[in-house]
Each structure stands twice: as C-alpha cells, then as structure tokens.
Amino acid sequence: MNSIIEQLNNRFGEALIAAFGKEFAKIDSLLFPASNPKFGDYQSNIALSLAKQLGQQPRAIAQQLIENLNVADLCEKPEIAGAGFINLTLKPSYLETQIGKIQKDPRLGIEKAKYPQKELVDFSSPNIAKEMHVGHLRSTIIGDCIARILEFRGHDVLRLNHIGDWGTQFGMLIAYLKEVCPEALITADALDLGDLVTFYKQAKIRFDEDEAFQEIARKEVVKLQAGAEDSLRAWQLLCEQSRREFQVIYDLLDIQITERGESFYNPLLPGIVEDLDKQGLLVEDAGAKCVFLEGFTNKEGQPLPLIVQKSDGGYNYATTDLAALKYRVRQDNVQRIIYVTDVGQSNHFAQVFQVAKRAGFLPDNVKVVHVPFGLVLGEGGKKLKTRSGDTIKLKDLLDEAIAGARKELAQRLADENRQETEEFINNVSRVIGISAVKYADLSQNRNSNYIFSYAKMLDRKGNTAPYLLYAYARVQSISRKDNINFEQLAGDAKIILEHETELALAKYLLQSTEIISNVERDLLPNRLCEYLYELSQKFNKFYEFCPVLQSDEPARTSRLILCDLTARTLKLGLSLLGIPVLERM
Numbered sequence: 001m002n003s004i005i006e007q008l009n010n011r012f013g014e015a016l017i018a019a020f021g022k023e024f025a026k027i028d029s030l031l032f033p034a035s036n037p038k039f040g041d042y043q044s045n046i047a048l049s050l051a052k053q054l055g056q057q058p059r060a061i062a063q064q065l066i067e068n069l070n071v072a073d074l075c076e077k078p079e080i081a082g083a084g085f086i087n088l089t090l091k092p093s094y095l096e097t098q099i100g101k102i103q104k105d106p107r108l109g110i111e112k113a114k115y116p117q118k119e120l121v122d123f124s125s126p127n128i129a130k131e132m133h134v135g136h137l138r139s140t141i142i143g144d145c146i147a148r149i150l151e152f153r154g155h156d157v158l159r160l161n162h163i164g165d166w167g168t169q170f171g172m173l174i175a176y177l178k179e180v181c182p183e184a185l186i187t188a189d190a191l192d193l194g195d196l197v198t199f200y201k202q203a204k205i206r207f208d209e210d211e212a213f214q215e216i217a218r219k220e221v222v223k224l225q226a227g228a229e230d231s232l233r234a235w236q237l238l239c240e241q242s243r244r245e246f247q248v249i250y251d252l253l254d255i256q257i258t259e260r261g262e263s264f265y266n267p268l269l270p271g272i273v274e275d276l277d278k279q280g281l282l283v284e285d286a287g288a289k290c291v292f293l294e295g296f297t298n299k300e301g302q303p304l305p306l307i308v309q310k311s312d313g314g315y316n317y318a319t320t321d322l323a324a325l326k327y328r329v330r331q332d333n334v335q336r337i338i339y340v341t342d343v344g345q346s347n348h349f350a351q352v353f354q355v356a357k358r359a360g361f362l363p364d365n366v367k368v369v370h371v372p373f374g375l376v377l378g379e380g381g382k383k384l385k386t387r388s389g390d391t392i393k394l395k396d397l398l399d400e401a402i403a404g405a406r407k408e409l410a411q412r413l414a415d416e417n418r419q420e421t422e423e424f425i426n427n428v429s430r431v432i433g434i435s436a437v438k439y440a441d442l443s444q445n446r447n448s449n450y451i452f453s454y455a456k457m458l459d460r461k462g463n464t465a466p467y468l469l470y471a472y473a474r475v476q477s478i479s480r481k482d483n484i485n486f487e488q489l490a491g492d493a494k495i496i497l498e499h500e501t502e503l504a505l506a507k508y509l510l511q512s513t514e515i516i517s518n519v520e521r522d523l524l525p526n527r528l529c530e531y532l533y534e535l536s537q538k539f540n541k542f543y544e545f546c547p548v549l550q551s552d553e554p555a556r557t558s559r560l561i562l563c564d565l566t567a568r569t570l571k572l573g574l575s576l577l578g579i580p581v582l583e584r585m
C-alpha cells in the first residue's frame with residue numbers, strides 16, 4: 001500500500017503538469033504532515049516556492065493548483081490558507097477504507113522496498129582481549145535495529161562483526177602469558193575475559209617499560225604472522241575466551257551476527273598496498289607507506305597521509321578496512337555498506353572511503369555510509385563509571401537494569417496483591433530490563449551523547465520501553481477481559497471513525513509505512529521510537545474518550561479493530577527495535 005503522503009504527492013504531480021505544463025513534472029510537492037490540526041492533516045508550500053519562477057502571487061498559484069488537484073477520493077475540499085499554503089484534510093470514509101485494508105495485512109500496509117538490495121551492516125565489533133564497552137553496546141543496539149529494519153523492508157542483509165582479532169597486541173599478550181600463565185595458551189578454559197583484560201593491561205605496562213620484553217613481544221608477532229602452529233593455537237584460545245564472553249552479551253540482547261574479524265583480511269593486506277602502488281597513489285614517507293589525502297590537512301595546511309604500512313612492515317586498522325571494503329564489494333557483492341561506530345571514527349571512515357574510491361575499490365553503484373553515534377555518559381554528564389570509579393562491564397550494566405526491573409515488578413506485585421510464578425517474574429524482569437536499555441539508546445538521536453540513567457529508562461511514565469510495553473499489554477488485557485480473539489474479528493467489519501480521538505488514532509496508524517521508509521532512508525531509529533510513543537499516547541486518549549467493550553455494534557467491533565491495530569503496530573515497531581512484547585506484565 002502506498003503511504004498517504006506518496007499518494008498525495010502523485011496527485012500533486014499530476015496537478016502541477018495540468019496547471020503549468022510538463023516541465024513541472026517531478027517537482028517536489030513540499031507536502032508535510034500539518035503541524036497543527038487546524039491546518040488539516042497535510043500542508044504543502046509548493047505555491048510559495050513556485051512564485052518566483054512563475055512570476056505570480058502564491059495564492060493565485062495555489063488556486064490554479066487546487067483547481068487541477070484531483071483528491072476527492074482522499075480529502076475534503078483543499079483549502080488555501082495564509083500566504084498560499086494548501087491544506088488538506090483526509091476524509092473519514094477514506095480513512096475507514098484504509099484501516100480496513102491494513103487490518104487484513106500482516107505487514108500492516110508497510111510496503112517492501114521497490115528495489116531490494118544486498119546490504120551489509122558492520123556493527124558491534126569489539127576487540128579480543130579487551131572488555132566490550134558501552135560504545136560497543138551502542139553499536140550493537142543501533143546496528144541490530146538498522147539491520148532489522150532493512151530486513152523487514154525485504155533487503156538481503158549481511159550482519160558482520162568486524163572484531164579486532166589481529167595485530168601487534170597479540171605478540172605482547174602471548175609473550176606475557178608465556179611468563180605468567182602459560183596454561184592459558186594451551187588450555188581452553190584457563191582464563192575468563194576479566195583475567196585476560198587484566199593480563200592485557202599488565203602486558204602493556206611491561207611492554208612500555210621493558211625493552212628486552214619489547215623484543216620478545218616483537219618476535220612473537222613475527223612468529224604469529226608467519227603462522228607458527230603454537231602461536232596460532234595460543235591466539236585462537238585467546239579469541240575463544242573473548243568470544244565466549246561476547247556471546248553472553250549477544251544472547252542477552254538477542255543479537256544475530258556473523259563474525260568476520262580483522263584477521264580474515266590479513267592475507268589480503270599486501271595486495272592492497274600493491275594495488276595502491278599500481279594506481280600511483282602510494283608514497284613513502286619516513287619509511288612508512290602512505291596515501292596523501294585530499295581535503296585532510298594538518299595544522300600547517302599540509303595534506304595528511306593515511307598510513308597503510310608502517311616502517312616496520314606492519315599494517316594497520318585502515319589497511320584492513322580497505323581490504324574489507326574491497327572484499328565486500330567484489331566478493332560479497334553488496335550494494336551498500338553501513339558502518340556503525342562512535343563519531344570519533346568519522347575521519348577514519350571518510351579517509352578510508354576516499355582512498356578506496358581513488359584506488360578503484362569502490363564503484364559508483366556501491367554506497368558506503370558511516371552511521372556515527374555519540375558517547376554514553378554517566379549521570380552528571382561525566383564518563384560512565386562504577387561507583388568505585390572503574391569502567392563498567394557490560395554484563396554488570398545489563399544485570400543491573402534487570403535487577404532494577406525486578407525490584408519495580410516486586411513492588412507492583414505487592415501493591416496489587418498479585419501472585420506470579422518465579423518463571424513469570426524472571427521473564428518479565430529480563431524483558432523489561434534489557435528493553436529499557438535498548439530503548440533508552442535508540443530513542444535518542446544517535447548523533448548526540450546520551451546520559452545513562454537506570455531510573456529514567458525504567459520509568460513507566462516516561463518515553464521508555466516499559467511505557468510502550470504497558471501500552472501493548474493494556475490492549476491485550478482488553479481482549480482478555482471479554483475473551484476476544486483479535487485474530488477472529490470479522491475481516492469485512494465496517495470501520496466507523498467519528499470521535500476526534502478515533503480519527504486521530506486512525507490517521508496515525510496509517511502513517512507507519514511512511515515512518516519506516518523515513519527511518520530506512522535516514523538510518524535514525526529515534527524516529528520510530530517517537531512514532532511508537534506518540535501512537536501509545538493517541539491510543540490512551542482514544543481509550544479515555546471512546547468506550548470499547550461497552551459500546552454497541554457496529555462501533556464495538558470497529559473500535560476493537562483499532563485496539564488490535566494499535567497493538568500490532570506496537571508489536572511490529574518494537575520488534576524492529578529488537579524489543580519483544582509481553583502479553584501480561
């Protein structure tokens with residue numbers, strides 16, 4: 001089903017041609033949802049924007065346009081307001097038919113993309129032997145949401161975990177473990193990630209202080225890169241230990257992702273440097289091989305280099321990203337690559353994209369997008385830390401959210417004098433806790449920093465996951481009250497939209513398709529959150545003013561259908577955010 005705005009746009013397109021000629025085809029009709037109900041439902045500024053070009057008064061242009069605007073099936077008579085705005089109000093009869101249509105559609109009228117693509121989302125991507133931190137949590141939550149939306153729109157999505165599993169740090173770590181905990185290099189369960197992180201920090205200190213140790217560490221890197229069997233085995237064990245820990249987080253968050261870490265591209269790195277050389281892009285600078293960038297300069301205004309091979313022969317993060325990009329374009333045949341990382345990596349990606357383009361790795365028909373996000377801050381706007389000042393472990397952070405949800409639930413059960421099974425309590429606390437964390441992240445414009453607050457994200461009255469989960473459960477309780485099976489509501493039932501709140505809810509329900517395509521275009525999940533939040537509020541208003549179970553037929557069934565559609569829209573929308581619903585909570 002075309003979104004309402006799409007249909008109106010088409011009609012405007014026809015009117016423009018009819019009124020002013022073919023050269024006005026394909027002009028944007030500048031149609032937006034009206035900011036205030038007194039301007040109707042949609043408003044267009046097109047007449048104002050054409051005034052200069054046509055040499056006419058905007059109101060006169062608007063008049064000619066509405067004379068040619070054929071929208072009688074959708075809207076009341078269009079009106080001209082103010083300087084020449086065109087206001088459109090949707091007809092209840094039209095809304096009734098549309099609501100009837102989406103009720104029968106499992107996708108609620110949300111279309112699939114006209115041109116499905118192969119898309120790649122590079123997200124999460126923590127580093128081996130280091131703790132997965134809140135930045136990775138944001139990447140995981142945002143990346144998963146974007147992947148879910150693209151999948152729902154019918155794209156073929158490759159979800160990739162570009163973990164940091166290669167590099168000189170492994171030489172250092174292996175050298176250190178050989179000294180202090182050799183069993184970690186030969187047995188699978190000797191360490192957990194916490195120990196590994198501690199050893200990593202100690203190894204780093206040792207490395208910085210002790211020249212003899214540096215030499216040993218370097219030899220270990222060379223051995224590993226040459227593929228010595230015991231080194232590879234040690235490396236694999238270290239990766240295995242980190243992976244187990246990452247998986248705990250992915251399981252809690254319900255994340256599907258395929259690991260293809262940096263090491264995967266290792267054999268391709270020398271070829272990348274050769275390619276750059278062949279393209280005449282490679283320059284030697286103080287022993288390092290690099291490409292000078294266009295548009296990136298240092299303080300003195302000299303062009304900055306992107307180093308692709310260090311003077312010791314080692315490759316770096318950027319070289320790997322160039323190899324990954326080339327591989328993804330040529331071997332994975334993707335049409336778009338989306339990278340979800342913190343905003344601090346914006347320059348890195350801009351540079352990699354530029355070099356890839358100049359080297360011919362990135363053809364015009366493949367798009368690359370960096371989807372940046374801001375920092376996660378603690379209360380008070382400072383870096384997020386534990387009370388004792390340590391960095392917070394993700395597992396602890398999620399567990400604390402679940403514990404907060406459990407506490408709130410226990411209080412509620414006591415207040416309402418309810419008995420529930422342990423299983424119910426566990427499940428509800430887990431869903432609320434995890435969803436609260438996800439929603440708190442997704443509901444912010446990802447470009448800004450956000451302040452992490454358990455109290456805020458668990459607040460049932462705010463713009464939070466618990467609020468939306470309640471709205472959903474509330475609708476389900478309506479059906480339970482009268483043993484109504486929403487799925488069996490007559491498919492051909494008459495929809496009647498009369499009350500103002502009923503009309504407002506119906507119009508809003510019909511906007512979901514538009515919202516999803518906007519989110520897909522701008523990759524901004526917060527728009528979907530806003531939509532779901534406002535939908536719940538519109539539903540609550542409707543429920544306050546329009547009796548449902550107590551009203552007579554045919555209003556009763558029509559209103560039940562609005563309830564059902566609200567619940568289904570919430571469920572679908574939440575699922576795209578990676579949040580499951582609860583039938584009862």
Ligand code: ARG
Pocket residue numbers: 122124125126127162163164321324339340341
């Ligand atoms: N491992 C990196 C980090 O922790 C993120 C990798 C992002 N993806 C990429 N293709 N560079 O910062």
